[in-house]
Amino acid sequence: MSSTASLSLLQRYMNGNIVLQIAVGIVCGVGLAVLHPDSARALGLLGELFVKGLKAIAPVLVFILVMSSIASHKKNQQTHIKPVLLLYLMGTLIASVSAVLFSFAFPSTLSLVTSDVSQSAPEGIGEVLHTLLFNMVDNPINALVNANYIALLTWAxxxxxxxxxxxxxxxxxxxxxxxSVTFVVQFVIRMAPFGIFGLVANTVASTGFGALLGYSHLLIVLIGVMVFIALVTNPLLVYLTTRTNPYPLVFKCLKESGITAFFTRSSAANIPVNMALCERLNLDEDTYSVSIPLGATINMGGAAITITVLTLATVNTLNIAVDFSTAILLSVIAAVSACGSSGVAGGSLLLIPLACSLFNIPNEVAMQVVAVGFILGVLQDSAETALNSSTDVLFTAAACHRAQTK
Structure with a gap:
C-alpha cells in the first residue's frame, strides 16, 4: 500500500463516525473472545493502553483548562455553575431514593462469599468529608501524579x-x-475504537457471562434503577430546567459519552470525552471546563444507586427489619457518600461498608458484599459509570441552554 493510500485511509478513519467505529470494535472484540480467547486476552493490552492514555492526559487537561478559563474570565461575564451544582445534587438524591423504592419493590438477597479484598473502606461520613477536605490542599504536583481532581480544581x-x-x-x-492539551486529548479519543475492542475482548474472554448468572436478579435491579434514572428522572429534571423536549439531548449524551464511559469504567478517564462533547454542543467553556471535572467527582447518581441497592440486599440477607424511613435515611447517606467515591473503576463499592454500618452490620460481612460487587462489576460498574459521566454533560448542557433562552 502506497504512502498516499495509507494517508487517505488514516484521514477517512479520523474523520469517520466514532460511535459507529466503537460499535464495530465491540462486535469484533466479542467475536474474537468467543473464537480465540487467548488472543483476546493478549489484545487486552490495547484497552489498557487506551485507558492509561486517558487517565494520563485527564489531570493535565483539567488543570490547564480550568486555570486558563478562570484566568481569561472577564468581569460581569456570566457562568452557569450554580444551576449545574443544583442539578448534580438533585440528580444524586433522586437516584438514591429511587434505589430504595426499587429495592422495596423487588427485594434482593445475596449468597455472601469470603473475600480477600485488600482495600480499606471509610469508617464514617466524617472520614469521607475529612478525606475530601485534606485532598483539597494536596501538593499540586502530587495531585497531578495521583489524579487528585479535588486538589487540581482547588489549585486551578x-x-x-x-x-x-x-x-x-x-x-x-x-x-x-x-x-495543545485539547489536541492531544482529541487524538487519544480517536483511538477509542481500538481501545474498546481490547477492553471488550479481554473482559469477555476472561470472565465470560457465567459469573453474572448467580446474581442476575440483583443485577437486573441495579441496572433497572440506572435505566429508570437515565430515561425518566434525568429527562424530567432537564425538562423542568429547559422547558423543551429533553430526549434528543439525553440520547446524544448517552451515545457520545455513555458508551465510552461504559467501557473505560472511569468517570475520571471520561473527562476528556465529555469536554470534547461539550465543545461540539457549543456550551459555555467557562462553565463546562469547571462543571465536567467537578461532576466526575461529586455527580455520582450511579454510585448512590449501587451503595443503596447492595446495602439493602445485605439487610434482606441478614433478615434485619428496616422501615421505609430508615431506608430513606440510608439513601441520604448514600447520596452524600457517593460524592466521596473516587472516579475510578469500583470506587463506589468501597463505600458500601459505610452504609452497612448504619444497620450495625460487621465490617467483615460488608467487605464480603464488596467482593460480590466486584463480581457484578463487569456490568454494574460499567453501567454506573455510563450514567454518572453522561449525566455530567446532560446537566451542564441543560443549565447552559436555560441561560441562553432567558
Whole structure:
C-alpha cells in the first residue's frame, strides 16, 4: 500500500463516525473472545493502553483548562455553575431514593462469599468529608501524579484567579497550552475504537457471562434503577430546567459519552470525552471546563444507586427489619457518600461498608458484599459509570441552554 493510500485511509478513519467505529470494535472484540480467547486476552493490552492514555492526559487537561478559563474570565461575564451544582445534587438524591423504592419493590438477597479484598473502606461520613477536605490542599504536583481532581480544581481555581490580573500575553500562553492539551486529548479519543475492542475482548474472554448468572436478579435491579434514572428522572429534571423536549439531548449524551464511559469504567478517564462533547454542543467553556471535572467527582447518581441497592440486599440477607424511613435515611447517606467515591473503576463499592454500618452490620460481612460487587462489576460498574459521566454533560448542557433562552 502506497504512502498516499495509507494517508487517505488514516484521514477517512479520523474523520469517520466514532460511535459507529466503537460499535464495530465491540462486535469484533466479542467475536474474537468467543473464537480465540487467548488472543483476546493478549489484545487486552490495547484497552489498557487506551485507558492509561486517558487517565494520563485527564489531570493535565483539567488543570490547564480550568486555570486558563478562570484566568481569561472577564468581569460581569456570566457562568452557569450554580444551576449545574443544583442539578448534580438533585440528580444524586433522586437516584438514591429511587434505589430504595426499587429495592422495596423487588427485594434482593445475596449468597455472601469470603473475600480477600485488600482495600480499606471509610469508617464514617466524617472520614469521607475529612478525606475530601485534606485532598483539597494536596501538593499540586502530587495531585497531578495521583489524579487528585479535588486538589487540581482547588489549585486551578486559585491560580486562575491570581492570573486574571496577569498580562494578555500570559493569558494567551495559557490559552495556547489549553489548545495543545485539547489536541492531544482529541487524538487519544480517536483511538477509542481500538481501545474498546481490547477492553471488550479481554473482559469477555476472561470472565465470560457465567459469573453474572448467580446474581442476575440483583443485577437486573441495579441496572433497572440506572435505566429508570437515565430515561425518566434525568429527562424530567432537564425538562423542568429547559422547558423543551429533553430526549434528543439525553440520547446524544448517552451515545457520545455513555458508551465510552461504559467501557473505560472511569468517570475520571471520561473527562476528556465529555469536554470534547461539550465543545461540539457549543456550551459555555467557562462553565463546562469547571462543571465536567467537578461532576466526575461529586455527580455520582450511579454510585448512590449501587451503595443503596447492595446495602439493602445485605439487610434482606441478614433478615434485619428496616422501615421505609430508615431506608430513606440510608439513601441520604448514600447520596452524600457517593460524592466521596473516587472516579475510578469500583470506587463506589468501597463505600458500601459505610452504609452497612448504619444497620450495625460487621465490617467483615460488608467487605464480603464488596467482593460480590466486584463480581457484578463487569456490568454494574460499567453501567454506573455510563450514567454518572453522561449525566455530567446532560446537566451542564441543560443549565447552559436555560441561560441562553432567558
Amino acid at each position: 481555581v486559585g491560580l486562575g484567579l491570581g492570573l486574571r490580573h496577569s498580562t494578555e500575553t500570559t493569558k494567551t500562553v495559557l490559552h495556547n497550552m489549553a489548545e
